[in-house]
Amino acid sequence: MCLRMRASTSIRRRADFRLKGAWDGCCDVKSEREGTMARIEVDERYCKGCGLCVDACPVNIVALDTSRINAKGYHPAYLTDQPACTACTSCATMCPDMAITVYR
Numbered sequence: 824m825c826l827r828m829r830a831s832t833s834i835r836r837r838a839d840f841r842l843k844g845a846w847d848g849c850c851d852v853k854s855e856r857e858g859t860m861a862r863i864e865v866d867e868r869y870c871k872g873c874g875l876c877v878d879a880c881p882v883n884i885v886a887l888d889t890s891r892i893n894a895k896g897y898h899p900a901y902l903t904d905q906p907a908c909t910a911c912t913s914c915a916t917m918c919p920d921m922a923i924t925v926y927r
């Protein structure tokens with residue numbers, strides 16, 4: 824399971840940590856690297872369906888899943904086209920609830 828930093832720091836530092844976590848600090852580092860493809864994971868427990876990540880993605884591959892509702896009663900964000908992800912971290916940086924982890 825990937826490390827998550829829930830302590831509050833600057834947005835940029837949080838995004839850097841989450842990205843770094845996928846490289847260095849995570850027990851799944853090797854398997855993630857072997858996967859070779861950039862991707863994100865949305866922790867639906869924290870997603871409030873605000874859509875900020877949808878607007879932030881420069882390649883438009885994040886959407887809200889209107890067919891599902893999470894435990895909070897929101898449509899959760901999800902990745903629509905994993906091969907197109909560049910691991911730019913824009914979505915994770917914008918998420919106010921730190922629900923997104925970026926892997927590359």
Ligand code: SF4
Binds near residue numbers: 884913
């Ligand atoms: S990491 Fe970048 S390219 Fe990938 S889903 Fe997030 S905003 Fe889009």
Ligand code: SF4
Binds near residue numbers: 869871876899900920
């Ligand atoms: S920015 Fe975060 S809380 Fe908002 S929809 Fe995206 S993942 Fe969910």
